[in-house]
Amino acid sequence: MKCFVCGGDMRPFIEKSFGLTNLDVCRYVRCDGCGLVVAETLYDMPRQNWEALNRECHAAYQHTDALAVDPNWLPRLKAQANVLNDLVKHGVLDESARAVDYGAGDGKLADMCRPWLKKFDAYMARPDEGYLTAEDLTPASFDFVITCSVFEHLLGASDVEKIFALLKADGTAALHTLVCEEVPADPNWFYLQPVHATFWTNAAMKIIFRQYGFKGCAYHVDARLWLMFRDTEKFSRLKACDGWILADAFVDYWKVKPYRK
Ligand SMILES: [Zn+2]
Numbered sequence: 001m002k003c004f005v006c007g008g009d010m011r012p013f014i015e016k017s018f019g020l021t022n023l024d025v026c027r028y029v030r031c032d033g034c035g036l037v038v039a040e041t042l043y044d045m046p047r048q049n050w051e052a053l054n055r056e057c058h059a060a061y062q063h064t065d066a067l068a069v070d071p072n073w074l075p076r077l078k079a080q081a082n083v084l085n086d087l088v089k090h091g092v093l094d095e096s097a098r099a100v101d102y103g104a105g106d107g108k109l110a111d112m113c114r115p116w117l118k119k120f121d122a123y124m125a126r127p128d129e130g131y132l133t134a135e136d137l138t139p140a141s142f143d144f145v146i147t148c149s150v151f152e153h154l155l156g157a158s159d160v161e162k163i164f165a166l167l168k169a170d171g172t173a174a175l176h177t178l179v180c181e182e183v184p185a186d187p188n189w190f191y192l193q194p195v196h197a198t199f200w201t202n203a204a205m206k207i208i209f210r211q212y213g214f215k216g217c218a219y220h221v222d223a224r225l226w227l228m229f230r231d232t233e234k235f236s237r238l239k240a241c242d243g244w245i246l247a248d249a250f251v252d253y254w255k256v257k258p259y260r261k
Pocket residue numbers: 003004005006007008031032033034035036204
């Protein structure tokens with residue numbers, strides 16, 4: 001298997017036993033080049049098994065349980081809504097912009113950023129006018145696309161492409177996922193969840209950032225949120241907002257081992 005980010009060789013890394021109906025043992029492989037780790041078992045799985053596994057694990061991703069899995073979930077969500085609304089206030093984002101929370105789940109974040117941020121979820125859309133349909137997701141039509149806890153579920157280049165293809169030539173992306181310097185070779189690492197398929201490193205993100213034509217990057221520690229700009233003028237307006245670390249390349253903030261205390 002070749003790395004879908006840098007083309008490097010993927011070598012056996014670790015295995016983890018989940019003992020689920022749709023996932024017994026999961027094999028992980030790691031890229032020699034950029035350190036990206038993918039769950040080879042999930043990548044090789046027929047689509048219907050992947051969907052069955054997602055249904056099997058669905059309960060764990062409901063927000064009532066999300067608090068047990070991640071105690072920081074609600075404060076972080078509020079921090080994300082605050083910084084996003086702040087972007088609108090400072091003209092980094094226009095209130096009339098076409099903006100979507102892709103993989104919005106039950107839509108809590110977008111509901112805290114009403115009315116400008118719309119929602120999309122292929123699996124969890126509710127009968128709510130704030131949700132866009134798959135037909136609404138015209139390529140190159142969005143000024144802003146945010147994904148929260150989506151990138152770890154992606155299954156390769158075409159899934160990444162599907163998201164960034166939504167952006168206009170001057171569009172801005174926002175991203176909340178775990179990005180680390182090095183993925184730990186530890187089957188007990190908390191982030192090895194059954195439906196987490198792709199584990200991102202700073203090096204892999206730096207490549208993706210350039211590949212999709214982004215020119216400015218910002219990271220907000222409290223919100224655990226990256227912004228990726230194609231338009232340097234919008235990027236420069238961000239300097240008026242508090243709490244962002246800015247760089248011309250992907251902000252490789254997390255160098256420490258990605259463990260929770
Ligand atoms: Zn690679």
